[in-house]
Amino acid sequence: xxxxxxxxxxxxxxxxxxxxxxxxxxxxxxxxxxxxxxxxxxxxxxxxxxxxxxxxxxxxxxxxxxxxxxxxxxxxxxxxxxxxxxxxxxxxxxxxxxxxxxxxxxxxxxxxxxxxxxxxxxxxxxxxxxxxxxxxxxxxxxxxxxxxxxxxxxxxxxxxxxxxxxxxxxxxxxxxxxxxxxxxxxxxxxxxxxxxxxxxxxxxxxxxxxxxxxxxxxxxxxxxxxxxxxxxxxxxxxxxxxxxxxxxxxxxxxxxxxxxxxxxxxxxxxxxxxxxxxxxxxxxxxxxxxxxxxxxxxxxxxxxxxxxxxxxxxxxxxxxxxxxxxxxxxxxxxxxxxxxxxxxxxxxxxxxxxxxxxxxxxxxxxxxx
Numbered sequence: 001x002x003x004x005x006x007x008x009x010x011x012x013x014x015x016x017x018x019x020x021x022x023x024x025x026x027x028x029x030x031x032x033x034x035x036x037x038x039x040x041x042x043x044x045x046x047x048x049x050x051x052x053x054x055x056x057x058x059x060x061x062x063x064x065x066x067x068x069x070x071x072x073x074x075x076x077x078x079x080x081x082x083x084x085x086x087x088x089x090x091x092x093x094x095x096x097x098x099x100x101x102x103x104x105x106x107x108x109x110x111x112x113x114x115x116x117x118x119x120x121x122x123x124x125x126x127x128x129x130x131x132x133x134x135x136x137x138x139x140x141x142x143x144x145x146x147x148x149x150x151x152x153x154x155x156x157x158x159x160x161x162x163x164x165x166x167x168x169x170x171x172x173x174x175x176x177x178x179x180x181x182x183x184x185x186x187x188x189x190x191x192x193x194x195x196x197x198x199x200x201x202x203x204x205x206x207x208x209x210x211x212x213x214x215x216x217x218x219x220x221x222x223x224x225x226x227x228x229x230x231x232x233x234x235x236x237x238x239x240x241x242x243x244x245x246x247x248x249x250x251x252x253x254x255x256x257x258x259x260x261x262x263x264x265x266x267x268x269x270x271x272x273x274x275x276x277x278x279x280x281x282x283x284x285x286x287x288x289x290x291x292x293x294x295x296x297x298x299x300x301x302x303x304x305x306x307x308x309x310x311x312x313x314x315x316x317x318x319x320x321x322x323x324x325x326x327x328x329x330x331x332x333x334x335x336x337x338x339x340x341x342x343x344x345x346x347x348x349x350x351x352x353x354x355x356x357x358x359x360x361x362x363x364x365x366x367x368x369x
Contacts, residue, residue, distance in 0.1 A: 012345045019341045034122045034328050035092045118335040128335045138316030150242035158250025181244035186307040189237035205233050208313040234312045253285040
């Protein structure tokens with residue numbers, strides 16, 4: 001097993017390199033980079049990203065004093081840069097690192113990332129790692145709770161549906177699950193806001209943040225209640241798609257195992273249905289469910305909560321990544337991508353190793369990687 005783990009870890013290196021290389025290459029062709037963001041701010045065309053430039057990359061508005069007197073014949077590769085001093089443009093390129101060739105910038109980025117040095121945000125006066133750490137509590141709360149809830153409900157329900165396959169219980173629960181899965185999470189979130197967060201009907205739940213403004217002054221029991229009070233609507237909106245997928249996956253997996261010969265043999269030996277189900281079928285049927293755990297966890301922890309964080313004003317990693325892409329804040333974009341990819345690769349390895357714990361018949365040492 002040690003040799004298998006070592007091979008998998010070594011394979012992570014080219015995989016991670018490929019992910020970063022492809023993403024870096026795509027970014028080179030993306031319009032509206034950080035230099036263009038600063039130029040847009042100077043020329044009065046700044047958007048949401050450039051409104052924060054003066055707090056991070058320096059007060060470029062003040063640096064632009066007298067710039068309009070630059071050469072009118074200057075032709076820049078940046079949109080909207082006509083009339084700006086070429087020296088000022090060169091200064092921007094140097095500040096953002098664009099004065100170096102792409103290959104050199106990519107090599108420097110990889111070397112820094114190997115040491116977990118992600119640099120500073122372009123448009124925020126904070127290091128990238130501190131920025132990510134500050135957003136993690138929200139994403140951890142959403143990711144862990146949605147994973148626990150979806151698996152805690154979906155697995156027992158899926159098993160019950162497999163045992164009662166074709167019954168009235170199976171039919172009506174399948175209808176509810178399919179309808180729930182068909183409704184996008186963000187649309188259901190808006191519906192919850194309209195119904196229960198002061199939209200048009202009841203004002204029962206808060207609409208913003210994970211805690212109240214007076215959270216620090218509350219007692220411990222009151223803090224717990226306040227925390228879950230704020231989580232109720234976001235988790236309810238997020239649980240639909242994860243709940244439906246895991247339930248149907250569990251049911252189909254158990255149905256496949258129940259129909260196999262070893263189940264009939266176990267019943268013929270006089271074992272009860274509970275012994276057959278949880279002593280024999282469960283271990284084999286859960287393999288495919290566990291295989292989907294890494295993707296479900298990563299999706300809930302990072303990308304799955306993107307729209308929900310936006311709708312409920314939850315400042316987590318999903319919303320940070322989304323805004324960073326729009327703002328062309330490349331250090332934050334690549335740091336998020338690097339951490340997400342690295343975490344996903346390790347969780348996938350852990351998931352594969354879990355197979356051997358559930359089913360000792362699986363031996364990765366005897367397989368070619």
